[in-house]
Amino acid sequence: MRIAMIGGGYVGLVSGACFAEFGINVSIVETNPARLSALRDGRIPIYEPGLDALVSSNSQAGRLTFGDDIAQAVTGAEAVFIAVGTPPRNGDGAADLQYVHAAARQIAEALTGYAVIVTKSTVPVGTSRRIAEIIRQTRPDADFDVASNPEFLREGNAIGDFMRPDRVIIGLDQRQPERASRAEQVLRQVYRPLSVVEAPLLFTGLETAELTKYASNSFLAMKISFINEMADLCEKLGANVHDLARGMGMDKRIGRDFLQPGPGYGGSCFPKDTLALSRIAQEAHSACRLVETTVQVNEARKAGMAGRIAAACGGSVAGKTVGVLGLTFKPETDDMRESASIPILHRLAEAGATIRAYDPVGMAAAKPLLPQDVVYCTDALEVAEGADVLVVLTEWNMFRALSPAELAKRMRNGVIVDLRNIFDPAAMRAAGLTYESVGRP
Ligand code: NAD
Numbered sequence: 009m010r011i012a013m014i015g016g017g018y019v020g021l022v023s024g025a026c027f028a029e030f031g032i033n034v035s036i037v038e039t040n041p042a043r044l045s046a047l048r049d050g051r052i053p054i055y056e057p058g059l060d061a062l063v064s065s066n067s068q069a070g071r072l073t074f075g076d077d078i079a080q081a082v083t084g085a086e087a088v089f090i091a092v093g094t095p096p097r098n099g100d101g102a103a104d105l106q107y108v109h110a111a112a113r114q115i116a117e118a119l120t121g122y123a124v125i126v127t128k129s130t131v132p133v134g135t136s137r138r139i140a141e142i143i144r145q146t147r148p149d150a151d152f153d154v155a156s157n158p159e160f161l162r163e164g165n166a167i168g169d170f171m172r173p174d175r176v177i178i179g180l181d182q183r184q185p186e187r188a189s190r191a192e193q194v195l196r197q198v199y200r201p202l203s204v205v206e207a208p209l210l211f212t213g214l215e216t217a218e219l220t221k222y223a224s225n226s227f228l229a230m231k232i233s234f235i236n237e238m239a240d241l242c243e244k245l246g247a248n249v250h251d252l253a254r255g256m257g258m259d260k261r262i263g264r265d266f267l268q269p270g271p272g273y274g275g276s277c278f279p280k281d282t283l284a285l286s287r288i289a290q291e292a293h294s295a296c297r298l299v300e301t302t303v304q305v306n307e308a309r310k311a312g313m314a315g316r317i318a319a320a321c322g323g324s325v326a327g328k329t330v331g332v333l334g335l336t337f338k339p340e341t342d343d344m345r346e347s348a349s350i351p352i353l354h355r356l357a358e359a360g361a362t363i364r365a366y367d368p369v370g371m372a373a374a375k376p377l378l379p380q381d382v383v384y385c386t387d388a389l390e391v392a393e394g395a396d397v398l399v400v401l402t403e404w405n406m407f408r409a410l411s412p413a414e415l416a417k418r419m420r421n422g423v424i425v426d427l428r429n430i431f432d433p434a435a436m437r438a439a440g441l442t443y444e445s446v447g448r449p
Contacts, residue, residue, distance in 0.1 A: 009031075009032045009033065009086055009197060009198070010032070010033045010034075010035070010084050010085045010086060011027060011032055011033070011034055011035075011085050011086065011087045011088070011089060011198065012034075012035045012036075012037060012078075012081040012082050012085040012087075012088045012089065013027075013034055013035070013036045013037065013081075013089045013091055014037045014078065014081075014088065014089065014090050014091060014092060014111045014114075014115065015036075015037070015038065015090065015091035015092040015093070015107075015111070015129070016036040016037070016038035016040075016043055016044070016047060016074065016091075017038075017043070017054070017091065017092075017093065018054055018056065018163055018166065018276070018343065019091045019128055019129070019159050019161065020036060020038070020089070020091030020092075020128070021036065021047075021052075021054065021056075021059065021063070022056060022059060022161060022166040022167060022170055023089065023091060023128060023159065023161075023170060024036045024072060024089075024091075025059065025062045025063045025066055025072060025167075026062070026167060026170040026171055027198070028066035028069075028071040028072040029062060029065075029066055029171075030198075030200075030201040031071070031201070032071065032198065033070075033071050034066075034071060034072050034073070035073050035074075035075065035080070035081035035085070036072070036073070036074050036075075036081075037075060037076060037077070037078050037081045038074060038075075038076065039076055044074060044075075044076055047063075047074040048074055050063075050064060050067070054341075054342060054343075055340075055341060055342035055369045055370075056163065056164070056166050056167070056340075056341065057164065057165075057167075057340055058167045059166070059167065062167060078114045078115065078117075078118045079117070079118040081118075082115055082118035082119060082120070082123065083118070083120050084120070084121070085123055086122075086123060086124065086194050086197075086198075087123060087124045087125075087126055087194055087195065087198055088115050088123050088124070088125050088126065089126045089127075089128050089157070090108055090111050090112070090115075090125065090126065090127045090128060090129055090139070091128040091129055091159070092107035092108055092110075092111050092129055093107055093129070094107070094108060094129045094130055094131055094280075094284075095280060096279075096280045096283055096284065100287060101280075101283030101284060101286065101287050102132070102283075102284060102287040102288075103130070103131060103132050103280070103284045105131065105132075105135060105138075107129075108127070108129055108131060108135060108139065109138070109139075109142060112125070112138075112139040112142040112143055112146075113142055113143075113146050115143065116142065116143040116146035116147040116150055117146060117147065119143075119147060119150045119151075119152060121151065122151040122152065122190075123151075123152050124152065124153050124154070124155050124191045124194045124195065125139060125140075125143065125152055125153070125154050125155070126154075126155045126156070126157045126195070127139060127154070127155070127156050127157065127158075127218075128157055128158065128159045129159075130158055130159075130221050130222070130225075130277065130281055130284075131156075131218055132218065132222075132284060132287075132288050133215045133218045133219050133288060134215070134218075135156075135218060136154045136155070136156045136179065136181075136214040136217075136218065137154070137181075137214060139154050140152075140154045140181075153180070153181065153187045153188070153190060153191035154181065154191075154214070155178055155179060155180055155191050155195060155214075155217075156177075156178070156179035156214050156217035156218050157176070157177065157178050157179070157195070157217070158177055158217060158218065158220065158221030159221075160173060160174070160175075160177075160221070160224065161173075163275070163276075163338070163340070163341040163343050164338060164339060164340030164341045165340070171202075171205070172205045172207065173202065173207045174207070175207065175208045175209075175210055176199055176202065176207055176208070176209045176210065177210050177212065177217050177220050177221070178192070178195050178209060178210065178211050178212070178217060179211075179212050179213055179214040179215070179216055179217025179218060180192055180211060180212075180213065180214065181213075181214055182212075182213045182214075192211060195209075196209065219288075221281070222281050222284060222285040222288065223285070225277055225278055225281040225282070225285075226278075226281060226282050226285045226299045226302065228266050228278065229273055229278040229279075229281075229282045229299075229302050229306065230298055230299065230302045231265075231266040231267065232266055232268075232270075232272075232273045232278075232306075233273070233301075233302045233305040233306050233309070235249065235253055235266075235267045235268065235269050236269050236270065236272065236305070236306075236309055236446075237305065238252060238253075238269070238447065239269035239446045239447025240447070242447040242448070242449075243446075243447055243448075246449050247447075247449070248447070248448050248449060249269050249446065249447025249448060250429070250447070250448065252447075253267035253268070253269075268428075268429075269429070269446045269447045270348075270427055270428055270429075270446065271309065271310060271313045271348040271352065271401060271427040271428075272306045272307075272309035272310035272313070272348045273306055273337075273348075274310075274337035274338075274345070274346040274347040274348045274349075274350075275337040275338065275343060275345060275346055275347070276343055276345040276346065278306075278346075279303075279306070279346040280346070282299055282302055282303045282306075283303055285299050286299050286300045286303060310348045310351045310352065311351060311355070313348065313351075313352045313427060314351075314352050314355035314356050314359065316425065316427075316444075317330065317352070317356065317397060317399055317425050318359060320397055320423050320425045320442070320444050321396060321397050321421075321423060324359065324360075325356055325359050325360065325361035325397070326359060326360030326361070327360060327361075327362075328360075328361050328362070328396040328397065328421075329361070329362045329363075329364060329394055329395045329396050329397075329420065330356055330361045330362070330363050330364070330395065330396065330397050330398075330399060331363075331364050331365070331391040331392050331395035331397070331398040331399065331419075332349065332353065332363060332364070332365040332366070332382075332391065332398075332399050332401055333365075333366060333367075333388055333391060333398065333399065333400045333401065333402070333404075333407050334349070334366075334367050334370075334400060334401045334402025334403065334404050334407065334428075335347060335349040335353075335365060335367035335370045335371065335374040335378070335401065335402060336349075336367055336369070336370035336373075336374075336402050337349075337402070338402060338403075339402055339403055339404045339405065340404075341369075341370075342369040342370045342372070342373050343370075343373070344370055344373040344374050344377055347370075347374075347377075347401075347402075348401065348427075349374070349378070349401045349402070350377050350378065352399075352401065353365070353378050353379055353382060354378070354379055357379035357381065357382070362381075362383070363379065363381070363382045363383065364382075364383045364384075364385055364390075364391050364393075364395060365378075365382050365383070365384055365385065365391065366384065366385045366386070366387060366388055366390065366391045367402065367404070368404055368406060370402075371384050388406070388407055388410055389410070389414060389415075389418060392414075392415050392418040392419050393418045393419075394418070394419070394420050395418075395419050395420060395421075396419070396420050396421040396423060397421065397423040397424070397425060398415060398419060398423070398424050398425070399424075399425045399426075399427065400424070400425070400426045400427055400428050400430055400431070401427055401428070402428065403428035403430050407430055408430045408431075410431075412431070412435050412436050412438070412439030412441055413439045415439070415441065416439045416440050416441050419441075421442075422439075422440060422441040422442060423441070423442045423444075424436055424441050424442065424443045424444065425444050425445075426443065426444065426445040426446070427445075427446055428446075429445045429446055429447075429448060431443065431445070433445060433448060
């Protein structure tokens with residue numbers, strides 16, 4: 009079987025490499041010259057654990073190729089996946105579909121025989137039908153069907169998530185049952201290897217599949233904002249948010265995941281998808297107040313974190329040296345998109361702080377997004393050197409093992425603001441550090 013993957017970013021590259029691992033011949037089309045030349049040279053342009061080995065073994069086996077020639081990739085492909093970016097459109101929060109629409113036109117021009125055009129990108133309801141329209145307009149003779157197959161992988165655990173998904177959602181044009189069944193057969197074949205791990209394939213309509221992705225991400229974002237507000241309440245009432253989350257999570261109806269408090273969610277998905285769902289609901293004149301409020305709660309949370317750091321420094325960071333551990337929106341990724349570190353560091357810099365920072369893989373991506381005079385260090389202990397306050401922004405495992413005594417020795421004023429609760433409060437205080445975390449007494 010042959011498939012084409014349009015877009016070789018976090019989703020396209022991981023999905024493409026995993027499909028190749030399933031034994032499918034995969035051609036990845038990538039238009040970003042830097043990303044493409046890295047891939048062709050056998051380098052992985054993003055950080056994702058395990059991806060280099062997977063890409064390298066499948067490239068060597070000849071099942072995974074990279075190029076910028078869409079016609080070559082699409083020729084003979086039974087399925088063409090669209091995995092291009094859908095960033096927020098400037099101004100109104102709706103998803104910017106220019107890359108998806110451009111890909112649809114390019115695919116249309118390249119089609120030679122029957123293919124299913126599958127959207128993996130997160131797209132608003134109606135996009136799959138719009139893709140079908142674009143293809144029909146561009147190539148009235150083309151033989152194709154469209155499908156929506158939103159991707160649920162998480163950066164940092166992307167290969168595991170793709171290989172052992174909780175579910176695979178596939179939306180088909182159920183208004184045309186014969187066409188839907190033709191497309192279903194192709195996609196069943198693409199995903200057949202997942203039967204080994206008993207991953208359920210859920211077939212539904214195009215609109216439902218598209219909406220399910222936004223609903224899932226918005227629900228998770230809401231869970232994070234909920235626990236963040238509970239953490240604030242715990243602080244006021246002397247309760248412990250971790251025990252509270254454990255107590256809640258033991259209830260199977262609630263579940264344990266996504267109940268860790270922090271500085272506010274970031275990343276390439278939750279902020280843009282919650283905004284996009286709010287927009288989709290507004291356009292449909294259907295109330296989506298919980299999601300709208302989640303967006304507001306999260307924005308306010310990120311904005312408030314600099315104030316929390318200032319408060320820990322006695323009210324102001326002016327003239328203070330702030331050490332920052334972790335910059336990416338979560339550990340095990342180099343992705344800086346919408347990371348809480350961006351607004352926090354800008355506010356600290358505006359308030360007159362000198363900032364020293366370290367992130368194990370995110371510093372290159374962080375530099376263009378952070379204040380210019382941030383000093384980048386080579387490790388966590390160097391960050392602590394002479395710092396008045398040390399702030400944990402991303403819970404990289406390597407930070408968990410830092411010795412409180414070593415930190416205390418290096419810092420000028422031993423104030424720790426742990427926004428990910430990675431340290432043991434008692435151990436920190438025993439080393440003479442002033443320690444603040446989130447939602448813990
Ligand atoms: P990304 O920006 O890392 O990758 C998109 C890639 O597509 C870029 O490398 C870009 O150069 C390339 N591209 C754009 N137009 C192209 C074209 N016409 N031909 C070939 N290549 C083209 O984005 P991403 O993080 O992989 O996200 C892609 C989509 O998947 C988005 O809709 C996103 O919401 C969704 N998604 C992302 C994640 C995630 O964790 N990153 C998870 C699930 C879903």
